[in-house]
Amino acid sequence: MTGAALPIASSARTCAWFLARLREHKLEVAGTAAAGLAAATSSVVPVTALGRLVDLVRAGAPPRALLPIAFLIAGAALLGGVAGGVTSVLVNRLAERILAALREQTVAVALRLPATVLDRAGRGDLLSRVGADVAAVGRAAADVLPTIISASLLAALSVTAMFGLDWRLGLAGLAALPLYLLALRWYLPRSAPIYAGERAAVASRSQLLMESLQGVRTVHAYRLERRHLDRIEEASERAREMSVGVFTLFTRFVGRINRAELASLATILVAGFWFVRAGWVSVGETAAAAVLIHRLFTPVSEILYIFDEIQEAGAGLARLVGVGTLPVAPVGTIVPVVPDLTLDGVSFGYESGVPVLGEVVLRVAPGERVALVGSTGAGKTTVASIAAGILRPVSGTAWVGGVPVDQLAPGVVAIVSQETHVFAGALIDDVRLARPSATESEVESALDTVGALDWVMRLPNGMETLVGEGGRPLTSAQAQQLALARLVLLDPQVAILDEATAEAGSAGARQLEESAMAATKGRTTLLVAHRLTQAATADRVVVLEHGRVVEEGTHDDLVTAGGRYAELWSAWQSRSRVASPLRTCGDVMS
């Protein structure tokens, strides 16, 4: 991954977030804990009941004395089973609901982020967070709560019983506790970074896979399958080594726990040995205490392992919560009265420090159509993005009707760019993305405006035809017409078209130009165009070179003026082969 990766929340922040969610679901948490407690209690009952059975047999009770114990065990089994099942359902319910809300929030934030942030961080990373990370957290969450409750209960019962035998034995039993804590202290700081690394490696694996899939035609054309598979393999291997590495560490942690177990067992036996000699306790009491210590092994180690799962889940959770920490610009609310578009001394540069725009001044009057032309790389797209509020200028401001673009209500300005995307699903829903409440006839009329209704109606299911990935493939021109139909449906006061007709390639482009004209009719329009036929029909033309406005005027005036535009125009008409294009690089922007 290049550039700035998406943020990962600190553990304190993740923790605070998690506690806040638990507080939100107080009742459910209480209900889940109660069910867990019932399940844990029921699992302890048979153990005590069987102890009672031995007493009965020792006392030589009649066979029918078994009945109450049998009923008790059967009842406990039934209750324990049901409570266990209910706990598992409730825990899943709680965890999955919190996770669903989290992934929805994550996606919602991601969709509102500046596009450049996701470009730099990589979309695969984000998708890995809402996919693999959510799954990993969900899996751990389903384990943690039931185990914590039942293990704590069992441990508490055993410790109480040990102190019940003799307080000195009880103390001896707890003597090894620091060893357990040391094991935990040794393990957690070592495993945390590996878990975080594992999640990151998984993300980069998904990202590579995604990128290869989306560029699969290029991959095939250049026979890059091997190369891409190798890169995926490398990332997958890294993730695998991380998992194996953290598990190796875990087995060493288990070794330390075993050592603590040995120490606790040896302590109680040796202490019992001396206590018996001193006459403080009986041999039977020592034996009972040792058995209790042994019975503690399972719940104690389960509790310790839970820390491991919490840590693993925390690594995933921190990545999800992290996206939510990104600042999302508040949605503006102002609808301007006069929809004129003004760029006022706008400068821009990407992070590499190379300036892209310098002091661009531009005005589009209400209802005017202005074409922005210039060589490729002159900064036209950057101007369009700033005007649309997608990019924030380093200095200067873009205004609509005297309101900075980032304070405008949604739907005042819209941009259709050269990058087309047909959203998977019914065609009508694709167009409705602009205005979900639009009726069928409104969508129909939007399609009609851009001249797409004919071919749409010829599709097998009309507007309900599935398009996009996995659906019916559309040509570039059709995809761009859908984009223009979205614009019509949205009905913005200001429309920005960034090469919206270029990608169609050839024959389709002219038809698209008509669609674009129809879609922007009556709107304040900024038109970025390589196809100069569009510039020729615009009210005014602005020529941008090396990030600066070099010419401005009507098409006819500029052609007559014989400047840069005239040069472009004659090249466009193929009347001349321009020998020395105005593309010397580097020095102009100082």
Add this chain to the structure above:
Amino acid sequence: MSRDVPPNILRRALVRNRWRLVAGSLLVGLHQGCEALVPIAIGVIVDHAVATGSTGRLILWIAALAGLFLVLTAAYRTGARQIMRAIADEAHLLRLEVAAKVLDPRAEVRTGDVLTISATDADHTSYLLDYIPRITGALTATTVSAVGLCLISVRLGLVVLIGTPLVVLALRRAAPRITHRVAHRQEVAGRASSLATDLVTGLRPMRGIGGQDAAAARYRDVSRESLRVTMAAARTQGTFLAASTTVSTMLAGGIAILAGWSALTGHITVGQLVTVIGLAAFLADPFATLATAPGWIASVRASADRITRVLRSTPVAAAARGQAPLTPLDGECVGVVVTPDAAAFTELFEDGSPDVLVVPHHPDLFTGTIRENLLRGGPVEDALRASAADDVVAAHPDGLDHEISERGAALSGGQRQRLALARALLATPAMLVLQDPTTAVDAVTEHTIARGIRDLRHRPGSRLRTLLVTTSPALLAVTDRVVVLRGGIVVATGTHELLAATDPDYRAAVLR
């Protein structure tokens, strides 16, 4: 493609990891055996040391206990690592197989689904290697305990030997339901993942029309659906857990009660009763494992099925491919004006031959430096100049080492297009097919590129062939001849100048 797919990827997982699996299972078994010896050791120490008060014996037996723990720890550590390695390897191999399958030319799989399948389902399938040792361990423990019980009372032993399989068989009946639920859950999760992928991929166009709220709402709907299905699966699994816990507790409790009755009626001694109760308590764990196992296996199977479906997906019919309708002569540069579908025409040239490079109209760049994207290590200046991409490199302070972010999204369309063209030129294929390679550049640059392609590939004496599928007059002007195809039929052919001068249809098609 499907010939390589084994009929049963689960069986293959067992076979290809058999050594680690066997070694791991044996060592984990040894570990469990040692764990079972610990309570016995406690009894021995109490009897021989604590009760006798002999310091020498205490030291001896505590040392023996330490030895037992040493073996126990070592066996677990070695065995568990073997199994973990096998799980990690298997998941890794499955993932690579899925990746190789979807990158296989012309195999078509939805990308969002692939992410879920390669991440979650590969993991779930590999857990089989974790479950198998657990199940074998549980079976061994049950068998050993049953034999122990038989030594005390044949009746008790038989209850275990007959009861256990009955219980497991009964619980297995729930398996298809669980498999179905889990498969459904994964499928809907895949749908949510697909949608997220789709929305994030179309982020720019969506943001342009302010569709982010509608898109977020759409994702929320699918996420809620996924939540609903996940909950349904959790309910099924919860019900199963309730049944299996109840039944296994009852089985263990029943054995103890039965033993109690035998003891009360004088058939077995109190000491034997204590042993039976100990065994019954010990049996609760393996019982629970065996009772839950059908659920595990069911969810493993659900994931394995999803992977198998990807691996078996048949390639799209390749019938129309490989019949290049037009072949330039050696050293010739041919322009083709195609209506209505230039993309379909271009695809006809994708015959898999190493001499032919067909560049799609939307070529992709990938994460990495510009140089890595150009796919050539040597001098690249000529090709960069020919594709007018030299200023893309110059625009970044670190030049060719500039890191391009995912899919080159931070570059402008024109910059992407020119770098992709440079990459195509650098590949120097004997035959190069380009479809509309200059749609995102201005007219002046387009001329530069047209000349550049001509100069680089068609110097006097060059045998390289180039096919330009385009309606750009700037590009067509540098070709040796132009072929006009309408609906797959050649309607005109000649030089650009001649056609432009004599053919009004041609003029309408190319002279904008």
